[in-house]
Amino acid sequence: MAVSLIGPISTPPVADWIDPGQLLADPYSSYERLRELGPVVYVPQFGRYLLTTHPAVVAAEQQSETFSSFSNTNLTMMRALGGRPMLRKDDPEHADERSAINPTLRPRQVTNVWSPHFAENVEKWIDHLLEVGPADADLNLDFAAPVASQNLIDILGFPASVNVEDMRRWSTNYIAGIGNILDEPEIWRRCEESQAEVNAVLDELLPRMTKAPDASVTSHLLQVGLPDDVVRANVHLTISGGMNEPQHMITSMVWALSNHPDQLTALRTGDAEWAAAFEETVRWLSPIGMVPRETTSDVDWFGYTIPAGANVGLLLGSANRDADVFANANEFDITRNARGHLGFGSGVHMCAGRWATKAAVGEIAVPRLFERIPNIRIDESRPLHWEGWVFRGITTLPVTW
Numbered sequence: 581m582a583v584s585l586i587g588p589i590s591t592p593p594v595a596d597w598i599d600p601g602q603l604l605a606d607p608y609s610s611y612e613r614l615r616e617l618g619p620v621v622y623v624p625q626f627g628r629y630l631l632t633t634h635p636a637v638v639a640a641e642q643q644s645e646t647f648s649s650f651s652n653t654n655l656t657m658m659r660a661l662g663g664r665p666m667l668r669k670d671d672p673e674h675a676d677e678r679s680a681i682n683p684t685l686r687p688r689q690v691t692n693v694w695s696p697h698f699a700e701n702v703e704k705w706i707d708h709l710l711e712v713g714p715a716d717a718d719l720n721l722d723f724a725a726p727v728a729s730q731n732l733i734d735i736l737g738f739p740a741s742v743n744v745e746d747m748r749r750w751s752t753n754y755i756a757g758i759g760n761i762l763d764e765p766e767i768w769r770r771c772e773e774s775q776a777e778v779n780a781v782l783d784e785l786l787p788r789m790t791k792a793p794d795a796s797v798t799s800h801l802l803q804v805g806l807p808d809d810v811v812r813a814n815v816h817l818t819i820s821g822g823m824n825e826p827q828h829m830i831t832s833m834v835w836a837l838s839n840h841p842d843q844l845t846a847l848r849t850g851d852a853e854w855a856a857a858f859e860e861t862v863r864w865l866s867p868i869g870m871v872p873r874e875t876t877s878d879v880d881w882f883g884y885t886i887p888a889g890a891n892v893g894l895l896l897g898s899a900n901r902d903a904d905v906f907a908n909a910n911e912f913d914i915t916r917n918a919r920g921h922l923g924f925g926s927g928v929h930m931c932a933g934r935w936a937t938k939a940a941v942g943e944i945a946v947p948r949l950f951e952r953i954p955n956i957r958i959d960e961s962r963p964l965h966w967e968g969w970v971f972r973g974i975t976t977l978p979v980t981w
């Protein structure tokens with residue numbers, strides 16, 4: 581039976597002009613054109629229906645029985661991670677796995693258990709940045725990537741034999757695999773290599789954690805008695821997003837504030853809130869531009885028909901620039917109310933790591949960086965580099981002081 585939201589119903593407009601090169605250079609101008617076409621648009625190059633507006637995305641997240649996260653056709657994530665994690669399941673199976681990790685990622689637990697680790701890691705890597713800079717300092721390589729990696733090593737309870745370069749490599753390989761729709765063999769080879777390395781760590785770690793549980797995400801997955809393959813799939817999932825996105829948030833936030841010096845000054849004088857600056861950065865420069873779903877039946881959605889079994893993309897990056905919801909949506913403004921942004925998704929799959937990231941990046945890494953290196957600024961004489969649109973961030977950010 582077709583699910584109907586609003587009538588009358590018609591076929592979605594087609595965006596055959598989408599240019600992947602332009603999406604990489606600046607996704608926001610393409611998102612704007614897509615929203616002008618309507619809340620549902622078909623993109624033949626991707627074989628995908630895109631939901632472009634804030635209301636269309638939020639409503640789909642609320643109706644997961646129709647916009648399912650389970651797919652037997654969209655299998656890149658399963659291949660990249662070597663198993664099916666919670667993110668590619670629907671409730672009630674998804675809820676069993678998600679509820680295992682929630683207790684250790686709630687705000688109070690983040691403050692009491694994880695923030696002291698985050699603070700220690702940030703001091704160490706600011707020391708490192710000061711040692712290597714300023715001449716060739718790259719904020720991503722020398723600070724954001726190692727901080728995000730060490731924070732995740734701690735959250736997962738991985739042993740000291742795992743270093744920040746291991747975590748960065750695994751996360752980067754998994755993210756490339758999740759996006760490997762062109763089926764490039766070299767990307768799969770690297771994913772398999774990373775899976776083998778992570779599994780070797782888990783072979784030793786899981787029996788030890790079974791005997792001596794701790795606060796880590798890995799231990800929490802074990803404590804509720806999930807099967808071994810399910811524990812591993814979710815550890816691989818956490819590695820993929822749990823390092824890459826916080827890394828992007830650190831560089832994006834520093835870049836955004838450096839380009840809006842008045843707002844940075846307001847933060848320094850206490851006239852604006854770091855928490856608000858963090859949320860506004862997630863809205864304005866969403867690290868995850870799109871999340872996939874698959875329709876389980878024919879759907880009439882905001883006036884347009886989507887057939888059963890269709891690949892659907894919820895365009896979080898576009899919804900977060902929807903001017904009907906956020907006034908002057910293309911402007912970075914830390915004084916706005918960015919609540920309701922979809923940078924962490926919404927509904928049952930809303931990011932499990934959002935409070936940890938807010939503390940790690942918004943309360944600790946970025947404020948401490950500007951405090952300890954007050955004169956830090958982007959080095960315009962060297963090129964910076966943005967990468968991706970589904971997973972988007974600055975991968976080279978030259979800085980000086």
Ligand code: HEM
Nearest residue numbers: 666667678822825826829867871924925929931932933937
């Ligand atoms: C800026 C940083 C981050 C961003 C922007 C982000 C974004 C997201 C988004 C958009 C989703 C939902 C995907 C969907 O609905 O298909 C998600 C899910 C998830 N995130 Fe994050 N994430 C971040 C950091 C983290 C961290 C640090 C962790 C782990 C400590 C984490 C763990 C997870 C997990 C386990 C899920 C799956 C939740 C579920 O299926 O119920 N994330 N994240």
